[in-house]
Amino acid sequence: MTSSQVQNHQLAELYEQDFCQWADAIAQRLREGRFDALDVEHLIEEIEDMSWSQKRVLLRNLRIVLLHLLKYQYQPEQRSQSWRSSIIEHRIRIAEAFEDSPSLQAYLLENVEKSYQRARTQAAIETELPLKTFPDATPFSIENVLNEEWLPD
Structure with a gap:
């Protein structure tokens, strides 16, 4: 697994464990333009x-x-x-x-x-x-x- 895939998997797990922290992490990645490091599936759902x-x-x-x-x-x-x-x-x-x-x-x-x-x-x-x-x-x-x-x- 690439480091990007590992980060995305960790984000997906974070979504289930702590939604607010997940949302903060997604917002930070969006601000930084790190679109490859997003949990796209859950982001679309939200x-x-x-x-x-x-x-x-x-x-x-x-x-x-x-x-x-x-x-x-x-x-x-x-x-x-x-x-x-x-x-x-x-x-x-x-x-x-x-x-x-x-x-x-x-x-x-x-x-x-x-x-x-x-x-x-x-x-x-x-x-x-x-x-x-x-x-x-x-x-x-x-x-x-x-x-x-x-x-x-």
Whole structure:
């Protein structure tokens, strides 16, 4: 085994033992331009995971907005500042995600209905209303869902 292969093997082992130390070692090698001394397999895995992580957070925020919009619309007697605050907070988080990564807008649009179905199920559980109370497809336009000023009547 060459010394480069030994270093790469040691890095791969370090990845399993101490992620932070592994990340520091990778960053140092990148700064130094030592691309032949990288643990490429794990580096690729981590970069892909960063993207998936951002996508998961985005959809979680969308689901929470949809959940509270459903509760707001279908339980008007229960409306609270807490629900409004949560809707606004998660809309802001979505907007900030779009500022950081505009490509997430397309991902969100592709997943609105899946997020709605999860929000619908959760709304039925939280409100103790029958699932059929809530429309099969999202009753809200995406423009309204993301509009910081809009709330259902």
